[in-house]
């Protein structure tokens with residue numbers, strides 16, 4: 001084992017090692033500035049397809065910036081699920097939809113909508129909300145607004161759904177344009193937003209980009225191709241991390257921001273998990289949004305080259321969740337050239353809970369009739385929206401749609417995930433409300449692992465808000 005003692009920041013400030021440079025990790029390290037060292041498993045360099053917000057090329061299973069996890073969606077139903085590998089993490093490969101959680105999420109003391117609001121605002125540069133943050137937030141307008149998105153809004157209103165003119169206002173659910181953290185077709189990842197002052201180091205320690213000398217606090221030091229194997233302890237206190245290369249990086253405090261798959265696996269490899277030295281329910285009862293895509297065709301010209309791929313969403317209550325437990329999201333750009341457009345129908349507040357271990361990710365989707373009923377309802381509502389003028393449905397055919405048994409079979413064939421995994425190291429179960437791992441010292445988690453349940457909206461904005469919040473907690 002090669003021992004490398006990480007230098008302590010001047011003025012006696014403790015060093016913080018952040019593991020994982022994704023949505024939350026970049027926000028956290030960027031806010032901590034020179035006192036932070038960020039260790040990212042993948043490269044720190046950018047690729048053109050990561051910059052192109054209209055491209056989902058990096059979600060292909062064989063793409064070098066995709067972890068491509070093998071998962072089981074249901075018993076016997078396997079899938080390969082994308083996650084970002086490299087600086088920016090999933091924010092560098094995702095759909096760039098920037099939507100806050102709802103007021104109804106119940107994540108424990110200190111984690112209500114009101115508690116999180118200052119951190120959303122701090123992160124955003126949006127003419128409707130926080131105006132000075134590093135993440136630009138815009139809604140599709142003018143040439144970038146696809147005609148199918150406009151028809152979708154009109155159809156939902158005609159069917160009696162309310163308008164939700166600002167999806168980030170914390171108002172009642174309805175139909176409205178989806179805010180995006182893309183500008184002129186460029187995906188602004190958390191790394192681009194937060195690490196402008198960072199020193200970027202390659203695997204061999206050579207400098208890819210020096211620090212911005214004009215920065216007041218100085219930037220964090222960011223090392224790419226530095227996968228962490230486990231946390232090292234002195235007794236119950238985390239003292240640093242061990243890289244897979246055998247190198248040791250010492251730290252005053254270790255913060256895991258390796259995402260909802262990477263973080264629990266680091267904890268498990270470090271003796272923290274069910275039945276381990278520190279017995280905590282790591283990986284137990286995670287949630288994500290089960291989804292299916294309904295293909296449709298229209299007669300519109302192709303989307304503007306810079307137009308966001310998914311532009312408008314209807315969120316509503318399928319029966320007993322006023323905050324909106326189902327969603328239909330319109331994709332106005334085909335997934336392959338000449339292909340159909342899609343309505344993504346998703347269950348936003350599922351009953352079903354998953355299990356993650358070192359070698360398995362089991363979503364256990366649609367285990368309850370309540371979940372199955374709500375997903376059917378979402379699909380039938382999407383079909384109504386199409387009939388009300390959005391476009392022509394390709395499948396499922398009417399006979400399949402009208403019968404619960406045949407529709408369940410169609411869902412089984414088309415089931416996927418929104419890739420919004422949360423809750424593998426949850427507040428109240430694995431970490432306290434200040435994100436400290438229970439039963440040990442000097443170790444926190446700051447990423448979507450900590451959310452006890454997946455937000456009823458996409459988690460990207462919330463992941464960044466967690467990073468912002470963690471920076472304030474550590475700064476105390």
Ligand SMILES: Cc1cc2nc3c(=O)[nH]c(=O)nc-3n(C[C@H](O)[C@H](O)[C@H](O)COP(=O)(O)OP(=O)(O)OC[C@H]3O[C@@H](n4cnc5c(N)ncnc54)[C@H](O)[C@@H]3O)c2cc1C
Nearest residue numbers: 020022023024041089090094095097228259262448458460
């Ligand atoms: C294809 C895709 C599309 C999505 N679209 C949207 C969307 O449009 N809107 C939305 O709200 N949400 C979307 N999401 C979800 C959202 O992007 C994620 O929930 C969010 O980015 C998670 O942030 P995070 O910080 O928790 O983890 P991540 O951003 O995944 O970051 C984890 C980082 O840790 C690194 N890492 C992992 N293990 C180690 C290790 N052992 N050592 C060092 N580094 C490690 C990873 O390489 C990665 O960089 C999408 C996700 C995907 C994958």
